[in-house]
Amino acid sequence: MGQIIDGKMVAEHLRKGIAEEVNKLKRETGLVPGLAAVLVGDNPASQIYVRNKRKACEEVSIYSEEYKLPEETAESYLLTLIEKLNHDEKIHGILVQLPLPKQINEARILRTVSPLKDIDGFHPENVGLLVEGNPRFIPCTPHGVIKLLDYYGIEIQGKEAVVVGRSNIVGKPVSLLLLHRHATVTICHSRTKSLGEVTRRADILVAAIGRARLITEDMVKEGAVVIDVGINRLPDGKLAGDVDFENVCNKASFITPVPGGVGPMTIAMLLWNTFSSAKNSKGF
Ligand code: GUN
DSSP, X not given: OOEEOOHHHHHHHHHHHHHHHHHHHHHHHOOOOEEEEEEESOOHHHHHHHHHHHHHHHHXXXXXXXXXXXXXXOHHHHHHHHHHHHTOTTOSEEEEOSSOOTTSOHHHHHHHSOTTTOTTOOSHHHHHHHHHTOOSSOOHHHHHHHHHHHHTTOOOTTOEEXXXXXXXXTHHHHHHHHHHTTOEEEEEOTTOTTHHHHHTTOSEEEEOSOOTTOBOGGGSOTXXXXXXXXXXXXXXXXXXXXXXHHHHTTTOSXXXXXXXXXXXXXXXXXXXXXXXXXXXXXXX
């Protein structure tokens, strides 16, 4: 049985460090970092994310505002709210929870968030900076994945990394981060032929495709490091990752559980990006 990567513990450790930094910033400069989270509609998973974000902010003394808008919100209303937050001096980070309802053009919304307050790193300018290898804000979940590998002393350089999933939120950015750390990176997706043949090459396997238990034991090389970014709701209401944990854990050298693996890291990195945005806004 491989070693369990305890994301809950690592995230707690990181949050302690962030709380100390936030308090030091307050003491020395009077500046309080502020985060605005915008949630449109009542997607149950999104509601949980946003609630957890608020709690985490309180814990590290980051000021937070929450905007809960109805499912039928017009795009123009959301654009106006974002413009207002762009100019609000108390707010250093703006998070628009995805996915958005159908009547709203997601790309237009993400382009409207000021790139200097885009703590998700989803604005095209910030995506460009990341591609270039000179990121302003690293997307939170991919950043959390790298932090976990580093915390457990897992070497990335020269390794075969296989990422299953190509989303803008996780698959693409985590592939870039692994590439910048000198891994040989392969990206697979729903139309990849012989997925198992590719995943079996992985020294580091990142599953971020959103299909419950898609990655089975036969698709994993003995001793691989397996990072599960999936959070899927099963018909019986239970949560499952993209990896068949029960079986894969016997083959992996390190493996993240769901829940308690990557999930808690995402929020810790969001707090970090908000703190870093506040500092940068004043040139500290
Ligand atoms: N939906 C799922 N993950 C994320 C995230 O990291 N940020 C935002 N804004 N929406 C998400």
